[in-house]
Amino acid sequence: MNARLNAHADAPASLDGLLRPRAIALVGATERSRWSNGAFANLGELGYAGQVHVVNPRGGHIHGLRAAASCRAIGEPVDAALLMVPAHAIEDAFGDLHEAGIANAVILTSGFAETGEDGARRQAALAGLARQHQVNLLGPNCLGLINYIDRIALWTIGLPTRLTGNVALISQSGATASYIADHAGRQGVGLSYIVSTGNEADLSVARLVDYMVDDEATRVICLFLETTRDTATLAAAARRALAAGKPVVALKIGTSPVTAKAAQAHTGSLVGDDRVFDAACRQLGIIRVHSIDDLVATAALLSRLRPRGGANVAAIAISGGICEIAADRAEASGLALPELSVRSRDALDEVMPSFGTPHNPLDLTGAAILDPALFARSIKVLDQDPDIGLIACLYDLPTEPRHGYSQQVIQQVGQAFSAASTPGVLLSIAPRPVPDFSRMLAEHHGLVYLGVGLDRGVAAIAQAQWWARQHPLSPQPSRTALPAGEDVQRPRSERETLDFLVTQGVPVVPARMATDPVQAQGHAASFNGPVVLKIASPDIAHKSDVGGVCLDVAVEEAADAYQQVRHAVASARPDARIDGVLVSPMRRHGIELLVGVVRDPQWGPTLAVGLGGVWVELFKDSSLRLLPVGAEDVLAMLGELRCSALLDGYRGGPVVDRRWLAEVIARIGDAALALGPDLASLEVNPLLASGGRIEALDGLVVWNTPVEPAQ
Known part of the structure; x- marks a missing residue:
């Protein structure tokens, strides 16, 4: 059974007609428009094999085709329409789509929510039309979509790449999608789809992610986000993607006030709390990156191999300096390059020159110049180590035909990786393009090759290892908050807040x-x-x-x-x-923690844990999770704190019972949920932890609506 979600009960459930149309209508087609000319040219350039219809009220011949005066006048089934008409003509165009039985539309037209309040009202009316006529609407203010697998383009500017692959790119910005796709093409990364969602009056990134989870041609889903909408659908789709072994890699702006303002001007949307989005990514198994380079590098790696979760990474190079750089970048990326096992070191002693040192990263020394087979013999040893889950060979792939030493190295590495059971990647030393020759050479030798350089490559490996540890998805917390009861007055003061927490199983001073x-x-x-x-x-x-x-x-x-x-x-x-x-x-000894719950406008109730008392604003050391959470989730949160060592008796301090502390914090999260949707925030500051004694010393509740004074 197809588990795809449908955000609108009265809208068509399948997006196949939009993303895989067999017949297309270009509405508002005219040879005087570069958008119309571009869209028509893209269909021919990509090799679209379906029917193309042009629609213009004046009729005539456009793009070499006889134009229909309306969609109704086409007289044949049409799956999707690209609307290139002015904003004032949108309503009539929708009526025409409905009468023609067209259930999918892409709207290029701008002048909606991105322009302010009047535009937002026009966009709301547009969304209403989509629901009324049961049309899947992409846009407005978007560049369209490209389906590289089926050679379909509803795309109004030049094709950014022609390389077909298994990476889907979904972007709220069409121009940014084009830049990302162009860079991916230069790195030899092929795409299955590009979808520009624009203002998302109807179809959101979330619904498209959900579609791609079930798309057999797509192995990795890449996102560019300016804001997050329909977070419930996105969360459910991300969990399905993780369970299906399909990575989701997200680049989201909004980490500074400047970008927040830019996003508002561009999309008419507010950017939510960036740290809340970060927490959501960790919980949902979404790989978050912070640059186009990292997005493409991570997608390139995961589109071609899957590292073994929980296993270590080993690296080899022909230069000690490169090995040291790789070690430094690994530490900066949080990637462990642990010491090799005694067995592996002994085996490497048998194949390495006497002046070599078995170490991770492994410097093959200048001996590999005289004997390129040293690459293969070393890889074979590392492959036999059960603790190694990925082998990275640091070496540049030629960009043009050449013979000699480089060709011998590539042949040896290719043969070794092909025979190995451990996933392997060839990683360039410095960033470089991957032209057709390099790509075909890698394919010929069965190599996974990244031309992104050490910095991006090591970061991509670290991200892939993190993702592998998340898969398969752990069960969601099954906690149920104790009911607050309809006859219980909402807490309005510290004492009432603490008394309520007691009813929820939270120990209180x-x-x-x-x-x-x-x-x-x-x-x-x-x-x-x-x-x-x-x-x-x-x-x-x-x-x-x-x-x-x-x-x-x-x-x-x-x-x-x-x-x-x-x-x-x-x-x-x-x-x-x-x-x-x-x-x-008076409580004298212990660690003071802050435990707070706030309601994020996009993601809902969010738990924050950090150093409390007077230190919370100074150090800003906290960890976040979306509610609900279980004690295991909270244990992970405590481990993320920079002050985490304080809980273990740092410098003679009390050793805190972490498991009991985690359980108490989870109960506070449950208590916040029990107070219902009108809760703006619940804060316990401090929660005092000393050994096995955990107590809430102070509590504060803030409501979205005023609380009536106690009688």
């Missing part, structure tokens, strides 16, 4: 409310030790900023501390509602 100095003194005495006094007010989020906190208060000083807190707050915030003063036992 004891606290008692005092409304006068005498009560404060009595509560302090009940705790049998120094206490903390904190103002309790639904209007004050940061209590220490207004003098609302007293720490390490002795029992006999509690009454005075109460007065001090009340006076300070009354002076700083005379408008604030005051419930009283909370009295809690």
Whole structure:
């Protein structure tokens, strides 16, 4: 059964008619338009074998074909139409499509959401027309699509590459897609599809990713994103892709305020929190890259081989300096090049010259110049090491016919990799194009070759290794939050927040409310030790900023501390509602963590964990995940923190029970989900961890709508 998703229940489920049309209509065709001329020329250049119809109300002959006055007048079935008409004519064009039974349309026309509020309203109306007439709509403001497998082009500028392969490229920017495809072609990377989604009034990147998961011709899916829409569909499609062993590689802009503004001007869309997108990629097995070079390099590698997940990488070269550069780049990329096993080192001693040293990366020394077969013998040894999951040979492939030493090396490496069970890649030393001669030479010798250079190549290997460790996808967390209950008032203050967390299984520091100095003194005495006094007010989020906190208060000083807190707050915030003063036992030792949940506008509830207390804003050391999460996910988050060593008793500090801490943090995430969709954020700061004692010391809830005062 086809598991493809359908974002619109009333829209056609299949995109085959759009991406694999047997008959095409060019609506608004005219030889006075470079868009029309380009689209028609591309169909001929790519060798489209289907029917092409041109439509223009004036009729006549256009591009050598008799023009129909409308789509209805064609009189034959048409699968997809390319609309090149002005914005004011779009509505009539859609009515014509509907009457002609055309269920797929590509809209080149601009002047919609990218132009501002008026354009956004026009785009919303356009989306409504697509739903009304059950049309799969690509665009508006897009360059179209190319299907290299079936030789189909609904593309309005020059073809960026003609090289067919197994990499699909889906881009919200048509011009950027063209640049990416052109670079891929220079690197010898062939494409299965290019799809430019433009403003995404109907079809989004997410739905196209979902289609490509089931496309047999596509092995890798590349994305260029300015923003993310329909994240639920994208997440589900990414999980299907990971389970199917089909990598998704994403280049997304929006890491700085400057690019965020540029994206808004270009697409009419806001760029979401970049770190949330990063977290989503980690959870969904999406490989995130930050440049066109890295996108193409990673796709090039994964389109040709699959490294073994969890296994190590070994590299060989004919230069000690190159080996050292490779080692440095591997460390910078987070790629482990571990020491070889004793067995492998002993075996290499048998084939290496006496002055060589078996090491990873392996310097074959100048002996390989006299004896190119040393490449093959070394690869054979590494192939027999069960801990090695990928072998990288660092050597340039010739770009033109030549004989002699290089040809001998390529032959030896090709024979060795062909006989090996371990995946192998030939990686150029410096970036260089991969012309037809190099590509055919690699194919002749059965080589996977990357001409991207050491820096990009090593980074691509690191990304591929990370992806291999994610596949197959681990089960999604099956946690269920305890219900908040319809009759429970939404927490509005710190105490109400902590009380709610207790109902969700979160350990909370004891606290008692005092409304006068005498009560404060009595509560302090009940705790049998120094206490903390904190103002309790639904209007004050940061209590220490207004003098609302007293720490390490002795029992006999509690009454005075109460007065001090009340006076300070009354002076700083005379408008604030005051419930009283909370009295809690003083906790002296432990690691203070922040655990927060915020609702991202694209991805929904997102959990952040980091160093808490007063340090959170200074160090900004945190890890993010989309909710829900399980304890295993949180353990991974804790391991990502730069301050992670503090949890293990750094310099005599307390050793924290990480598993119990992870469980408590997961419960806080569950609690946030239980509060429902109107929750803007939930924050526990600090969550104190000391050995096996984990306690929430402070809690804050922010709502999207005002909370009624307690009666």
